[in-house]
Amino acid sequence: MFIVDYIKEIVNAVKSLARGMRVTGYYFTHHKEIITQQYPENRNTLNLPERFRGEVILKHDDVNEHACTGCTACEIACPNGTIKIITKFDISPEGKKKKALDTFVYHLELCTMCNLCIEACPTDAIKMAQNFEHSVFDRNLLTKKLNLPGSKIKEGIE
Amino acid sequence: MFSLEKFTATIHAWLNSSFTPAWALLTEFVLVGLCAIGLFATLGLVLVLMERKVAAYMQIRLGPNRVGPKGMFQSLADTIKLMMKEGLTPDGADKFLFNVAPFVVMITAMLLLAPIAFARNFQIWDINIGVLYIAAVSSVSVIGILMAGWASNNKYSLLGAMRSGAQIVSYELSAGLSVMAIVVLTGSLQLSDIIASQENGWWIFKGHIPVLIAFVIFIIAVTAETNRAPFDLAEAESELTAGFHTEYSGMKFALFFLAEYINIFIACALGATLFFGGWMPLHIGHWQSFNHVMDYIPSSCWFFGKTFALIFLIMWFRWTFPRLRVDQLLQLEWKYLLPISMFNLLLVTVMAIMGWHF
Numbered sequence: 001m002f003i004v005d006y007i008k009e010i011v012n013a014v015k016s017l018a019r020g021m022r023v024t025g026y027y028f029t030h031h032k033e034i035i036t037q038q039y040p041e042n043r044n045t046l047n048l049p050e051r052f053r054g055e056v057i058l059k060h061d062d063v064n065e066h067a068c069t070g071c072t073a074c075e076i077a078c079p080n081g082t083i084k085i086i087t088k089f090d091i092s093p094e095g096k097k098k099k100a101l102d103t104f105v106y107h108l109e110l111c112t113m114c115n116l117c118i119e120a121c122p123t124d125a126i127k128m129a130q131n132f133e134h135s136v137f138d139r140n141l142l143t144k145k146l147n148l149p150g151s152k153i154k155e156g157i158e
Numbered sequence: 159m160f161s162l163e164k165f166t167a168t169i170h171a172w173l174n175s176s177f178t179p180a181w182a183l184l185t186e187f188v189l190v191g192l193c194a195i196g197l198f199a200t201l202g203l204v205l206v207l208m209e210r211k212v213a214a215y216m217q218i219r220l221g222p223n224r225v226g227p228k229g230m231f232q233s234l235a236d237t238i239k240l241m242m243k244e245g246l247t248p249d250g251a252d253k254f255l256f257n258v259a260p261f262v263v264m265i266t267a268m269l270l271l272a273p274i275a276f277a278r279n280f281q282i283w284d285i286n287i288g289v290l291y292i293a294a295v296s297s298v299s300v301i302g303i304l305m306a307g308w309a310s311n312n313k314y315s316l317l318g319a320m321r322s323g324a325q326i327v328s329y330e331l332s333a334g335l336s337v338m339a340i341v342v343l344t345g346s347l348q349l350s351d352i353i354a355s356q357e358n359g360w361w362i363f364k365g366h367i368p369v370l371i372a373f374v375i376f377i378i379a380v381t382a383e384t385n386r387a388p389f390d391l392a393e394a395e396s397e398l399t400a401g402f403h404t405e406y407s408g409m410k411f412a413l414f415f416l417a418e419y420i421n422i423f424i425a426c427a428l429g430a431t432l433f434f435g436g437w438m439p440l441h442i443g444h445w446q447s448f449n450h451v452m453d454y455i456p457s458s459c460w461f462f463g464k465t466f467a468l469i470f471l472i473m474w475f476r477w478t479f480p481r482l483r484v485d486q487l488l489q490l491e492w493k494y495l496l497p498i499s500m501f502n503l504l505l506v507t508v509m510a511i512m513g514w515h516f
Contacts (some may be wrong), residue, residue, distance in 0.1 A: 010494065017479065024216040024478040036220040 053113040053128040056083075058104055058146040065154040066147060067125035070101035077120035082110040100153055104146035108134060123157050162280040162458050190282055194271055198420055205419040206233040208466075209473055216477040237412070245408035248311060255309035260406065260413035262302035267420040269295050273349050274427050277437050277458035281350065288349035289341055292428055293334050296383065299421065300326040303385075303392065306414070307402040318401025321484060322392030326383055328491040333379035335499040339365070339372035339506040340432045343515065349431055356435035359442065364516045368505045373433045375499045380425040381472055382487070384418065388479035389487060426468035430461065434468075437461040 027033055037047065060066050070087040088102035118126055126146070136142060169189070173182035207222070207230065214221025222229035247256055273288035275281040285291055300323055307319020341347060343365055344355045355361075361369050382389040393401040403414045430436060437457035441449045482490065509515055 010498075020478045021474060024474060027218050028212070028215045028474075031215065033218050034215075034220060035218050038220075 048130050052130050052132075053115060054130045054132040055108055055113075055128070055134065056106055056111065056117060056126055056146070057129045058126050058148075059124075060148055060151055061154070064148055064151045066101075066151055067123045067154055067157050068101045068104060068147065069123055069125075069153065069157060070099050071122065073120040073122060074117035074126060077116045079114065079116065080110050080112065082107045082112075083117055101147055106144045106146050107142065108144060109139065109142040161456060162277040166280060194268060194282075197271075198268070198416065201423050202416040202419055203233045203237065205423065205469065206236070206415075208469070209419075209476075212470065212473045213477050216474070240408060240412040243408035245410050246405075248405050250311040251405065252309040252311070255305045256405075257410070259302050259306035259309060260410045260417070262305060263299050263417040264413045264420075266295060266299040266302060267417045267424065269298075270421075270424045274424065275349055275353055275431065275436050276461055277456070280437075280458070284348065284350050287347045289337055289347045289352070289432075292424075293330070293337065296421075296424075297326060297330055299417070302417075303402050306406070310402070310405040312405050314398040314400075315402050315404050318392045318398045318404070322385055322402060324484070325385070325389060325391060325487060328488060329379045329382040329389075329495075332375050332491060332495040332499045333383060335496070335503055336372040336376040336379065337428075337432060338503055339369060342503070342506050342510050343369070349436070353431060353436040353438055356438050357441060358444075359516060360433065360435040360438070360440070362433045365506070365509070366515070368502055368509055369433065371498065371502045372506065373429070375495055375502070376429055376433070377468070377471065378490075378495060380429065381475055382491075384421045384425055384472075386418075386422065386472060387476040388481050390476075390481060391484060391487060422469055422472060423465065426465045426472065427461070429468050430464035434464045435460075436464075 058066050072085045075083045075085045084105040086103040089097045090100040211221045222232035225231045225235050272283040273285050303322045304319045307315040344352045385392045437460050439452035439460050
């Protein structure tokens with residue numbers, strides 16, 4: 001029957017609109033749900049989401065060793081040339097030549113935090129850090145050298 | 159007890175004793191004009207802030223909270239910013255219409271203020287066709303919007319204005335028919351009569367189901383007529399940038415913005431007057447003591463309380479419902495609201511004749 005469908009449609013519409021209004025009404029009356037953070041005030045107690053991506057860093061352990069083999073997978077994966085790996089050749093005690101990382105150049109000003117380099121890395125040497133306060137007065141400061149001075153590759157990473 | 163009635167009576171008596179009646183009348187005109195402008199300015203500030211706060215809390219945000227305590231001076235700061243801005247007129251625009259349009263919209267909103275009863279015996283003009291007057295004048299604002307859209311010489315503005323025209327012309331019908339329900343029950347178009355008829359209970363209670371339906375239709379139609387979301391096709395930020403006021407800036411934009419909020423206030427004031435008894439306190443039948451206690455709350459508080467409750471309802475709509483498409487908008491009006499409100503009017507008429515209301 002046409003008229004029954006018509007009335008049913010109206011009742012359903014009213015019901016679904018009321019359901020929507022209940023959700024917003026709940027949020028309006030329950031201020032504990034508010035997710036806004038008062039940034040400059042809560043700088044010391046910042047609560048960043050786990051997956052927030054601020055910048056790329058090269059992981060170093062306490063004896064200043066990283067896991068980067070200089071394979072340039074990240075450089076190839078990067079869509080906009082943010083990463084430049086400069087490699088060198090280490091001479092092992094047996095006299096063999098081995099490719100190793102010389103400088104990990106990271107252009108923060110070009111980075112879109114797409115996470116592709118982290119996914120490309122075969123040895124999990126790099127990761128996304130959560131620091132987001134990057135503003136500087138000199139643009140050159142945004143071009144970073146990620147490997148710390150004097151650092152070397154961990155034993156056993158190929 | 160605080161009463162605006164005594165206040166106006168004192169001023170009236172003093173003016174008439176100090177000046178000739180003609181001068182007293184002229185002074186009263188000026189005073190009323192100043193009061194209206196003052197009310198507009200305050201309402202603009204309060205409603206914009208209220209809208210932003212309500213929106214924020216409904217979207218789990220905080221809203222403006224930096225300017226003044228709890229962000230209370232945010233809208234004041236915005237006003238100062240708008241006043242400092244340059245009022246640009248585009249090269250290809252029709253200069254005269256472009257500059258006149260915001261004032262047409264604003265003056266329409268001002269005219270609508272005349273028959274609204276703010277408190278007991280506190281009304282600018284108690285015209286005997288008050289409801290008709292409001293229905294007639296409120297549709298003039300579409301001329302201002304069409305003028306703005308046409309004169310801007312901008313495709314978005316024109317589209318927005320045309321949509322607004324189609325929308326206001328359609329929703330006028332069901333708004334009028336739902337208001338008719340109360341007119342039928344009261345037997346008068348005068349707003350003071352309508353309020354007086356609700357002395358023993360508001361129409362929304364006395365008229366039960368049919369008046370409730372009329373109220374729902376009224377609030378939907380009024381939301382559409384004031385171009386508010388979910389019916390904000392005329393502005394539609396995401397499709398038409400800002401619709402008819404895309405090209406406006408500075409104070410001319412501010413007038414459109416203010417007029418929108420004044421229109422909401424007037425629509426809600428009308429709704430409060432027709433369905434919730436205007437300034438009439440909550441009276442329940444013959445509960446003498448209860449009614450007496452309610453009478454102690456000033457009538458202006460009742461009026462503004464009800465109006466702001468309805469404004470909150472309309473804001474609640476805005477931040478909950480998604481925007482309709484043009485075809486859905488017209489479908490809602492012509493296929494649903496209009497037939498229902500016509501049938502409802504018939505129901506109300508039968509109810510009024512048979513005396514089936516309380």
